[in-house]
Structure formats: structure tokens, C-alpha cells
Amino acid sequence: MYLSRFLSLHTLWVTVSSVMQHYPSVWGHYDVCKTQIYTEEGKVWDYMACQPEARDMIKYVKVTLDPPDITCGDPPETFCAMGNPYMCNNECDASTQELAHPPELMFDLEGRHPSTFWQSTTWKDYPKPLHVNITLSWNKTIELTDNIVITFESGRPDQMILEKSLDYGRTWQPYQYYATDCLDAFHMDPKSVRDLSQHTVLEIICTEEYSTGYMTNSKIIHFEIKDRFAFFAGPRLHNMASLYGQLDTTKKLRDFFTITDLRIRLLRPATGEIYVDEQHLARYFYAISDIRVYGRCKCNLHATGCKEENKRLLCECEHNTTGPDCGKCKKNYQGRPWSAGSYLPIPKGTANICIPSISSIGNCECFGHSNRCSYIELLNTVICVSCKHNTRGQHCELCRLGYFRNASAELDDENVCIANVCDNELLHCQNGGTCINNVRCQCPPAYTGILCEKLRCEREPGGCGGRSSAPGRAGEGAGPGPRLLLLPLLALLAARPPRGC
Numbered sequence: 001m002y003l004s005r006f007l008s009l010h011t012l013w014v015t016v017s018s019v020m021q022h023y024p025s026v027w028g029h030y031d032v033c034k035t036q037i038y039t040e041e042g043k044v045w046d047y048m049a050c051q052p053e054a055r056d057m058i059k060y061v062k063v064t065l066d067p068p069d070i071t072c073g074d075p076p077e078t079f080c081a082m083g084n085p086y087m088c089n090n091e092c093d094a095s096t097q098e099l100a101h102p103p104e105l106m107f108d109l110e111g112r113h114p115s116t117f118w119q120s121t122t123w124k125d126y127p128k129p130l131h132v133n134i135t136l137s138w139n140k141t142i143e144l145t146d147n148i149v150i151t152f153e154s155g156r157p158d159q160m161i162l163e164k165s166l167d168y169g170r171t172w173q174p175y176q177y178y179a180t181d182c183l184d185a186f187h188m189d190p191k192s193v194r195d196l197s198q199h200t201v202l203e204i205i206c207t208e209e210y211s212t213g214y215m216t217n218s219k220i221i222h223f224e225i226k227d228r229f230a231f232f233a234g235p236r237l238h239n240m241a242s243l244y245g246q247l248d249t250t251k252k253l254r255d256f257f258t259i260t261d262l263r264i265r266l267l268r269p270a271t272g273e274i275y276v277d278e279q280h281l282a283r284y285f286y287a288i289s290d291i292r293v294y295g296r297c298k299c300n301l302h303a304t305g306c307k308e309e310n311k312r313l314l315c316e317c318e319h320n321t322t323g324p325d326c327g328k329c330k331k332n333y334q335g336r337p338w339s340a341g342s343y344l345p346i347p348k349g350t351a352n353i354c355i356p357s358i359s360s361i362g363n364c365e366c367f368g369h370s371n372r373c374s375y376i377e378l379l380n381t382v383i384c385v386s387c388k389h390n391t392r393g394q395h396c397e398l399c400r401l402g403y404f405r406n407a408s409a410e411l412d413d414e415n416v417c418i419a420n421v422c423d424n425e426l427l428h429c430q431n432g433g434t435c436i437n438n439v440r441c442q443c444p445p446a447y448t449g450i451l452c453e454k455l456r457c458e459r460e461p462g463g464c465g466g467r468s469s470a471p472g473r474a475g476e477g478a479g480p481g482p483r484l485l486l487l488p489l490l491a492l493l494a495a496r497p498p499r500g501c
């Protein structure tokens, strides 16, 4: 029995191995959660680690401003060009569409001229600080895959902190500090992301690269995701396997690129100069035309789909998992603790699917030949273990090699599988019967029974009476002779299972 099970698993492994050889040797994209393969057991599912495609996450964001009334235009307000304090012919008026600058203009389709943008009130309350928090919430854990890019319409702020939350805004951690003078603003030495390395990639830095005020043409601020990826994947990100390997084994690194919320803390608007021109405070304000955030839903490598439902992103979980991030096992699939999928080994990773709970294995049907079942992950099915009574198969419904189905026994009969019914050399079949494939005796027309040991007329109404219709040796007498009386006993002995079963 064990040999046949080993052979069965061996055949399965050979089949799976040959299927695996057809996977591309290049680094995969983890875009398939399962595929059908052919094994000795028929078509079965083979599972692999999978993740949703990266996409523009701004479509799904909810924005909150603090203070809530910080947007310009209520009441209408005149503002000046920062580079020229006497050019003050611009007006912000929330009640006029052409002159309003609401927050949603940070997220609309850009590429048109002039840009559309959100704008704050001016710094008319100087020297009270002009602080604005812009919070972007997804209500879903997402993994950043590209740089965060913020495009200012005003000068880039003199001081700003980009923060992140991993717990839906309950706690916040700084992502990066931005200042014209890092030492003065945050008591930090200025650094660039290029000063970091694999070992210091998680360091939170203050950069002066993006705070050059209005003197430069650039209005863009980056949070450099790709430069950080490059420490592991190479400058052109050609070795993503190395990056994914690191993400797989270093939770801190994985968490670094994972967020539920971002917060842009604007602490001091661009002044363009060391001092603030108190005579022309209408020159100072924040204006942002565009924010870009690219990433993918975090589904713990258990989904490729991520859909929006009731204005919330949800992973379309596979591998018997559930939850917004596929972060737990489905009911009745808690046969072992939940685990995230793994990028390793290359190229298809490890699915770590949830398996049925032992208590919920309702299909442990072994026809009474076993009382124990086991779950086979590769087949995603439950099979009977240690089938007795010469049986084998998922439900102990087949006969072991060398044993044959006893057609006269039910599947749950201990004698359902019987050893060699007959043998032509040993002449087990009686009364001229012929042994067919060691399984059954083909009897002459006048005889019946497993070993052709019975006269067919015995089953007829009235029995054999005095008729002498049976050919051959039937002429020896009308009733069964002593030899025939032994035949049922022989049949019984042949059907008895061997010792030890």
C-alpha cells in the first residue's frame, strides 16, 4: 500500500516538475494566483504567490485639509506674484469657478495650460506660522512602487515634512524632511537619497534639493522610492529578484514602502529670501497643482485583483484567504495559521494557501476502510490515509495492486477487494469454466457462481427436479455431488483477505 502511495506521489511530483520547467526563467510578475496542471489524479490547481498590478492610486484617495478653512477665496482675496510684490492682479474667489482653487484641483487630470491648482490663504497673519496639513487617506494598505511627486504652482515651501501612517492615521512617522536650511529648520544635516546605501536605506533624511524657492524653474518635490529600490535592484531596476528577496525577508523594509495614509505638512511657504517682506504678505502662500502616488493594493501575495467597493479598495482574495488585505484565512480554512505569500523561490514564489480546518473536513469519506484523512496542499483536496482491507485511493474506493473488486460486495464491505479469484493452471474454475484475467470464471451455460460451482437450474423455479438437461458431468446425478458442496467453501477462502489486513 505504501509503495503504491509513494509511486502515486512520485508520479505527481514528476508531473509537477515537468510543468514547472515551462515557467519562464526570467523574473516573473506574480500576476497569476493559480493554474491548472495535470496529474495522475486528474486536473488540479497549482498555487503561486500573486499581487495586483501597480496603478495610479490618486484615483482612490480621500483628501482632508487642516485647518479646514485654509483654502483661499472665502472671503475673496488678492494675491501677488512672489517674484514681484507689485504684481497683485490675481484674485482667489471660492464663489467663482474660474477663480476658485479647491483641493480637488490637486488630483484632476493635468497636462493642460494653465495648470489647475489648490491654493491656501496668504500669510496675512505673519508672524504666526502658516501651517497646513494635507492628509491623503486610502482606507486600505498600499505598497508604493514609484516616486511620490508633488508639483507646486507656488514656490516650493521653505519647510515641509512628508509623513506616513500605516494604521489609518492613528500614528504618524516622518518619511522625509524638506527645507532650504535643514540645520536651521529641523536640526538635521542635509542629505540626499544618493548618500544612503543598502544598510542605511531606512534612514529618515532632511533634503535641501527641493526647496530652492521660486528662483528655479522646477516646482516638483519627490519622495524617491525608485532610488531606494535601486540599492537592491541596481540602477535600472533590472534585478528585481534581489529587491523582492530583500522585501521578503526584511519586514522593516517592506513596511517602509507600505502606507495607508500620507500627510504633507506645509510649515513655511516659499519666501525666496532670508527675510519675510512684511509689507507684502500677499506674496506668500502654498499652491499645489498635482500629486502623484503610484502603488498597488497590499494583498499579502494572495490576490491579483483589487476592486473598489463602497468607495473602498478591497483585495479580491484567493488561496482561501479573506479580509481587505487577504490578511486572514476564510472560515473553515484554518487548518494552520495564516501566512503571507512569499516571493521566493523565483519565479513563482510560495502561495502559503489556507487549508481546511480539520473539523470542517466533511468529505473525509473512506467507506469504512480508514478513519483518518490528510490535506494535500498541491491538490487542494482531502485524501484518506492508510486505507485498510486492500483498498487505496482518495476515498479508499479502489483496490490495491493484485486485488480485484468483488462485484458482489458493496464499497463499504471489508471484502470489497479480493485476491486472485481464479487461475487457469490451478483450475479454480469448475465444471469447464474458464478463468478470465484472474478476476472471474466464465461459466458454461448450465453453470453459474463465482467458480461455476452451481447448476443454473438450481436457481430456477422448481429447482433441477429430475431433469437431466445439464450437459457433461451433470449426468453423474441430478443433485450436486460432494465435490460441489466444497466449492462455496473454496470461494469463501479465496475471498478472505490475507493475514494482517
Ligand SMILES: [Ca+2]
Pocket: 105, 106, 107, 108, 109, 110, 115, 116, 117, 289, 290
Ligand atoms: Ca491640477
